[in-house]
Amino acid sequence: MIERILPSAVMSSDSYGDPPRIPQDPRETLVVSRAVASRRREFATARWCARRALSELGVPPVPLLPGPHGAPRWPDAVVGSITHCAGYRAAAVAHAARVRMLGIDAEPHAPLPRGVLESICLPEERILVRDLTAADPDVHWDRVLFCLKETVYKSWYPATGQRLEFEDARISVDPAARTFSARILVASPLRQDGRPVNVLTGRWLAGDGLVVAAIAVLRAG
Ligand SMILES: CC(C)(COP(=O)(O)OP(=O)(O)OC[C@H]1O[C@@H](n2cnc3c(N)ncnc32)[C@H](O)[C@@H]1OP(=O)(O)O)[C@@H](O)C(=O)NCCC(=O)NCCS
Missing domain, CATH: 3.90.470 (Ribosomal Protein L22; Chain A)
Structure with missing residues (x-):
């Protein structure tokens, strides 16, 4: 759904559920290790979406850890945004050379x-x-x-x-x-x-x- 409102310079991926057995980097797992199961699931699925979107940009998979005040740390020269709510998870990314600001x-x-x-x-x-x-x-x-x-x-x-x-x-x-x-x-x-x-x-x-x-x-x- 999110891609319908994004320009072509932005790659996105979304999911209406949490696929089982999503591969997750141990550093990401650690971030939410004390969280409730629903939080762990949304965190993992949104990052799975983010890595799918990054691959569309030609950026290899990396751990996506929270930075200051919860904003995800993206790979160099990439801007991105993550969202999740009941029944929906999405991520959007773009080359910083093409997109100055991005939020979803x-x-x-x-x-x-x-x-x-x-x-x-x-x-x-x-x-x-x-x-x-x-x-x-x-x-x-x-x-x-x-x-x-x-x-x-x-x-x-x-x-x-x-x-x-x-x-x-x-x-x-x-x-x-x-x-x-x-x-x-x-x-x-x-x-x-x-x-x-x-x-x-x-x-x-x-x-x-x-x-x-x-x-x-x-x-x-
Ligand atoms: C940070 C905030 C905007 C997140 O929005 P939300 O609707 O609660 O939750 P969403 O699921 O859509 O987004 C959460 C994701 O936002 C991202 N996020 C968190 N803090 C962020 C920040 N400071 N900057 C950018 N992205 C941020 C994270 O990726 C987070 O997911 P993750 O923890 O799994 O990585 C919200 O919790 C908040 O603090 N709002 C108060 C400030 C505000 O909105 N002011 C209005 C200004 S006009």
Whole structure:
């Protein structure tokens, strides 16, 4: 599903279950050795997806260990992102020479638990969710907003080292095109042609009981 919203420079792989007996590097196994079985499974399957995607890039298999604040450490000159939720695991990777920032997220397509929307949205995003829900009540727009914000975080942190809070990005959505943009409301350390990069754009999709979103910022040229 994730590949439907990624550009061709990005390789991806996904899985709707946890295949048995996935080969795993012992250093990865150690990372989750004290975790519950479901966490060990999602960790292993997502890395299996990541290695399949890396092979499409021509990158040999390597252990994918967590780095600072949980972001995976990718091989040199590779950017990537991992997501997992109930019933879905996915990874996306690209050559850093072609893609500057990459983030993906998947969520169950169901309403957020009570009270969560209020804690993750700006006042104008609350209005956005209300208006989108009135126009298309079949989509759980609160969950879409959450998924978009997680995608912003997962593309922004590896590129900047900044840990965004939910109020640090303002989301707008084009429901017909299934695109979105995020204005970053804190000072950006990233520059493009001498100007700060403070708007990210991406794509999203709701279907098959899931919401998925992706941001892939391509390098010019
Ligand atoms: C890190 C976070 C974004 C992960 O999202 P999630 O929906 O909970 O979980 P997902 O399954 O989709 O993603 C988990 C994967 O994200 C990756 N990840 C974790 N921390 C990360 C980071 N700092 N940067 C990039 N990727 C990260 C990891 O690969 C992780 O899987 P793994 O531990 O098996 O390797 C989330 O837990 C979080 O901390 N959110 C709060 C911050 C936030 O979203 N702010 C909004 C800013 S607008």
